[in-house]
Amino acid sequence: MPPRQGLRLISITLALSACGGPFPQSTLHPRSDFAVGIDRLFTGIFWWALAVFLLVETVLLITIIRFRHREGTPAPRATHGHTVMEIAWTLAPAVILVFVAVPTVRTIFATAGEAPADALQVDVIGHQWWWEYKYPELGIVTANEMHVPVGKPVRVSITSADVIHAFWAPALGGKRDAIPGQINRIAFRADSVGDYSGQCAEFCGASHANMRLRVLVDSGPAFRAWVERERGGPAPQAAGSLAEQGRQLFARSACIACHTVAGVSRGAIGPSLTHVGGRTTIAAGLFPNDSSHLARWIANAPALKPGSLMTRMAPPLTDADVATLVAYVQSLK
Amino acid sequence: MSHPAAPAAPAAPAARHSDQPRGLASWLTTTDHKRIGLLYFWTALSFFLVGGLEALLIRLQLAQPDGRIVSAETYNQLFTMHGTTMVFLALMPLSASFFNYIVPLQIGARDVAFPRLNAFSYWVFLLGGVFLNASWFVGPLFHAGRLNVAPDGGWFGYVNLTERQFSPGPNIDFWVLGLQILGISSLAAGFNFIVTILNMRAPGLKMMRLPVFSWMTLVTQFLVITAFPVITVALVFLLFDRFFGTHFYLPEAGASPVLWQHLFWLFGHPEVYILILPAMGIVSEVLPTFTRKPLFGYTVVVYSGVLIGFMGWGVWSHHMFSVGLGPIADSVFSATTMLIAVPTGVKIFNWIATLWGGDIRGTTALHFAVGFIAMFIIGGLSGVSHASPPADLQQTDTYYVVAHIHYVLFGGTIFGLFAGMYYWWPKMTGRLLNEPLGKLHFWLTFIGMNLAFFPMHFIGLLGMPRRIYTYSADLGVAGLNLASTIGALLIGVSVLVFLWNILRTRRHGAIAPNDPWGGATLEWSIPSPPPVYNFSVIPTVVGRLTRWKTEFHEPMRDPPAVPPAPIHVPGGSWWPIVAALGLPVLALAPLAHALWLALLGAAIVLFGVYRWAFEPFEV
Numbered sequence: 001m002p003p004r005q006g007l008r009l010i011s012i013t014l015a016l017s018a019c020g021g022p023f024p025q026s027t028l029h030p031r032s033d034f035a036v037g038i039d040r041l042f043t044g045i046f047w048w049a050l051a052v053f054l055l056v057e058t059v060l061l062i063t064i065i066r067f068r069h070r071e072g073t074p075a076p077r078a079t080h081g082h083t084v085m086e087i088a089w090t091l092a093p094a095v096i097l098v099f100v101a102v103p104t105v106r107t108i109f110a111t112a113g114e115a116p117a118d119a120l121q122v123d124v125i126g127h128q129w130w131w132e133y134k135y136p137e138l139g140i141v142t143a144n145e146m147h148v149p150v151g152k153p154v155r156v157s158i159t160s161a162d163v164i165h166a167f168w169a170p171a172l173g174g175k176r177d178a179i180p181g182q183i184n185r186i187a188f189r190a191d192s193v194g195d196y197s198g199q200c201a202e203f204c205g206a207s208h209a210n211m212r213l214r215v216l217v218d219s220g221p222a223f224r225a226w227v228e229r230e231r232g233g234p235a236p237q238a239a240g241s242l243a244e245q246g247r248q249l250f251a252r253s254a255c256i257a258c259h260t261v262a263g264v265s266r267g268a269i270g271p272s273l274t275h276v277g278g279r280t281t282i283a284a285g286l287f288p289n290d291s292s293h294l295a296r297w298i299a300n301a302p303a304l305k306p307g308s309l310m311t312r313m314a315p316p317l318t319d320a321d322v323a324t325l326v327a328y329v330q331s332l333k
Numbered sequence: 334m335s336h337p338a339a340p341a342a343p344a345a346p347a348a349r350h351s352d353q354p355r356g357l358a359s360w361l362t363t364t365d366h367k368r369i370g371l372l373y374f375w376t377a378l379s380f381f382l383v384g385g386l387e388a389l390l391i392r393l394q395l396a397q398p399d400g401r402i403v404s405a406e407t408y409n410q411l412f413t414m415h416g417t418t419m420v421f422l423a424l425m426p427l428s429a430s431f432f433n434y435i436v437p438l439q440i441g442a443r444d445v446a447f448p449r450l451n452a453f454s455y456w457v458f459l460l461g462g463v464f465l466n467a468s469w470f471v472g473p474l475f476h477a478g479r480l481n482v483a484p485d486g487g488w489f490g491y492v493n494l495t496e497r498q499f500s501p502g503p504n505i506d507f508w509v510l511g512l513q514i515l516g517i518s519s520l521a522a523g524f525n526f527i528v529t530i531l532n533m534r535a536p537g538l539k540m541m542r543l544p545v546f547s548w549m550t551l552v553t554q555f556l557v558i559t560a561f562p563v564i565t566v567a568l569v570f571l572l573f574d575r576f577f578g579t580h581f582y583l584p585e586a587g588a589s590p591v592l593w594q595h596l597f598w599l600f601g602h603p604e605v606y607i608l609i610l611p612a613m614g615i616v617s618e619v620l621p622t623f624t625r626k627p628l629f630g631y632t633v634v635v636y637s638g639v640l641i642g643f644m645g646w647g648v649w650s651h652h653m654f655s656v657g658l659g660p661i662a663d664s665v666f667s668a669t670t671m672l673i674a675v676p677t678g679v680k681i682f683n684w685i686a687t688l689w690g691g692d693i694r695g696t697t698a699l700h701f702a703v704g705f706i707a708m709f710i711i712g713g714l715s716g717v718s719h720a721s722p723p724a725d726l727q728q729t730d731t732y733y734v735v736a737h738i739h740y741v742l743f744g745g746t747i748f749g750l751f752a753g754m755y756y757w758w759p760k761m762t763g764r765l766l767n768e769p770l771g772k773l774h775f776w777l778t779f780i781g782m783n784l785a786f787f788p789m790h791f792i793g794l795l796g797m798p799r800r801i802y803t804y805s806a807d808l809g810v811a812g813l814n815l816a817s818t819i820g821a822l823l824i825g826v827s828v829l830v831f832l833w834n835i836l837r838t839r840r841h842g843a844i845a846p847n848d849p850w851g852g853a854t855l856e857w858s859i860p861s862p863p864p865v866y867n868f869s870v871i872p873t874v875v876g877r878l879t880r881w882k883t884e885f886h887e888p889m890r891d892p893p894a895v896p897p898a899p900i901h902v903p904g905g906s907w908w909p910i911v912a913a914l915g916l917p918v919l920a921l922a923p924l925a926h927a928l929w930l931a932l933l934g935a936a937i938v939l940f941g942v943y944r945w946a947f948e949p950f951e952v
Contacts, residue, residue, distance in 0.1 A: 023809045025796025027727040042724040049714040069694045076692050081630040089682040097671045104721040105664045112660045163494040170796045174726020177655050181584030184657035201730040201798045206405050209801030306405035
């Protein structure tokens with residue numbers, strides 16, 4: 001797409017795409033070159049299918065009405081077949097399918113995950129049941145909410161740490177499986193700023209339904225600001241604050257076995273929490289990132305996400321403990 | 334062309350069952366293909382109700398966002414068992430009930446080629462189905478709650494989720510072992526029917542005179558005997574990974590979990606045709622009878638069925654377009670998949686041409702057959718959209734595909750099977766099903782299925798994945814899901830109407846004459862239900878439409894009501910059921926970690942087969 005046209009498109013869709021919209025996960029509102037390519041292809045197939053549907057169903061309907069049994073109908077003429085007609089209705093669908101197959105193959109190669117050399121690299125790693133994102137060139141590791149700049153090519157390399165998942169943000173393109181031991185690629189260039197939801201599309205166990213994700217397409221300056229924040233460590237907690245008590249509790253409890261907070265812990269089983277306070281949602285896109293949901297989540301994650309590996313602490317955390325941890329987590333921006 | 338002006342007078346009902354042995358033992362030991370067909374029917378119908386109940390629970394859970402009817406774990410078991418039950422325990426054996434009952438009658442045979450093997454197939458199927466479903470109730474034996482150890486890895490059982498590391502419980506073991514048992518049943522039946530159809534046709538019944546239903550049965554059985562070994566191997570690998578620590582699918586040992594997907598779909602796609610071809614055969618029987626016209630393009634319909642059987646082997650990776658096989662593989666499998674639409678379309682056109690110019694009698698069977706055509710068109714067209722890999726990347730694993738498979742398997746297979754039930758019910762039971770109730774059943778099913786499954790196209794395109802026990806109201810699909818649930822409940826009501834019909838007509842149904850519909854094929858030349866020996870005299874077939882007058886021949890004369898000479902009918906045998914009983918015992922051995930059970934099961938099988946092999950010929 002020529003840049004000027006692209007920019008115009010961006011400004012128009014910026015106006016149109018309120019965050020989410022009525023169908024935040026629709027495949028019919030493409031917001032990237034990858035998704036637009038698929039959408040065009042599907043639209044073409046849809047019209048062919050609709051035409052065939054109307055034609056054949058109409059003929060069927062006319063036939064059963066016109067030739068329904070009436071009293072005194074003479075015995076029907078026995079027709080065993082008709083070679084010319086057989087050839088005609090063998091060729092007709094074959095010809096229509098050529099009109100489907102040619103753009104299909106063209107789109108297959110156009111959407112094969114090739115990205116220009118200067119594309120932003122994002123590594124996606126599926127986990128039961130959350131998403132890890134690494135930006136190797138930027139030195140960023142984050143979870144569940146991916147940030148990418150608008151109008152810039154992005155290359156996404158997808159794999160899994162455990163079972164097979166599928167990474168899918170419909171507005172930005174088709175899904176690709178996250179397979180352990182294999183790296184799959186998709187590439188896209190988002191054409192408008194927005195907050196696009198998606199979720200795991202390959203059945204991956206108890207909480208498959210709860211493995212959601214967001215892709216936040218930022219404007220250039222907003223993306224740069226996000227990168228700056230993510231690359232720094234978390235802001236220090238004020239001495240004596242609730243958050244500081246939370247940090248101490250965090251640092252001496254089992255949390256550190258699984259979670260990384262830069263400068264505090266290096267756990268690698270759960271998502272990195274270094275900047276978790278800056279995310280809009282928690283628990284892989286399940287809940288808004290607010291105090292009440294954080295408190296429920298920290299106290300008893302499996303109650304909110306069946307099968308979650310973040311089991312209840314034994315002995316259970318007191319409400320006061322949970323409050324300090326919530327304050328600490330919220331301070332990690 | 335002319336037809337019997339009026340159906341022949343009903344055979345004297347008093348003579349009907351006088352030659353039939355009675356009592357439970359006679360059913361346990363029966364080798365009569367007709368009785369086995371009925372056993373298949375009632376068993377498969379029961380499993381159909383179980384699978385339907387599971388579907389209703391799924392739909393109730395999804396009726397609104399954040400549903401709380403069942404837990405995540407229960408939901409995953411429900412959709413796994415719904416798929417597994419419908420494919421292996423309902424649709425395949427319902428087709429098998431017609432293979433058993435109708436094919437020997439259509440080819441003018443006294444029974445199948447291997448009657449005891451046929452009984453063995455049925456008992457293995459029953460025991461395999463019971464074994465799988467027992468998993469719902471035996472949780473406490475595994476120190477788990479009830480409703481906790483049923484299979485929960487999806488009917489496709491993708492590794493490595495189904496490996497021991499991620500599925501430590503006995504759930505997947507029940508699935509693997511249950512499917513292995515069922516595979517034995519399918520394979521035995523497959524060989525049996527191939528031999529039967531190839532070798533036991535009546536004189537004059539050349540292959541190109543074979544009724545299309547028998548033809549499609551033959552193609553289906555070739556698919557069964559070639560596809561089931563693939564899933565058997567795939568399951569053995571998984572079994573070894575789970576129990577003996579092998580690494581067939583383990584990525585950490587360098588294997589690729591994608592291997593399972595190739596093996597599963599290499600079986601799974603032919604399996605789709607195993608499910609649909611028999612229904613296509615039924616439609617090809619029902620349309621000519623109720624239009625009083627020969628099937629348009631018989632040869633083309635038969636050859637396109639055979640072609641679909643062959644081509645069904647070259648399309649499996651279209652289930653895997655999101656796996657990342659590369660653009661070349663995706664293009665090739667896309668092309669083969671689109672190609673298979675051609676013979677399928679040809680069948681549709683030939684059916685419509687059969688209706689065109691006919692004297693269409695709107696019986697319930699015809700309603701379902703025409704419904705099949707109308708619904709299968711929709712399923713076929715949505716299928717073309719995910720034959721295109723890029724489009725499929727947005728559609729696969731969403732409700733769009735759930736809509737597609739239900740238009741094909743419900744609108745297609747189940748409509749075809751219902752058409753077959755209304756068509757052959759009088760032959761199988763001696764009583765006609767009630768037509769007004771049948772029409773009510775049809776319209777409730779038709780409206781219910783469209784309300785249940787059409788919205789799923791939109792639900793999927795709006796981004797709802799399948800196999801999720803809960804969804805957010807934010808997706809904007811709550812209203813569509815509620816509509817779908819109402820449709821599912823309507824299907825439930827329609828099934829109740831059908832059950833009422835079959836139960837009521839057992840006593841109150843009109844007595845069926847030999848040929849209530851004016852059919853052209855051999856099964857209509859003998860009493861309803863047929864005597865144990867089927868044909869008093871093996872008929873000589875004069876053409877494809879052997880009982881109709883055509884430009885080529887006069888109608889064949891039906892066999893006499895009373896056999897001119899005594900006909901020997903072999904008695905039953907206990908050994909098929911005994912041999913079959915050993916298989917679930919074998920399957921229990923790994924679940925119980927008990928070697929002695931394996932030895933016991935093997936001993937039972939060996940004992941049964943040994944006694945079977947040396948059973949005196951005349952019993």
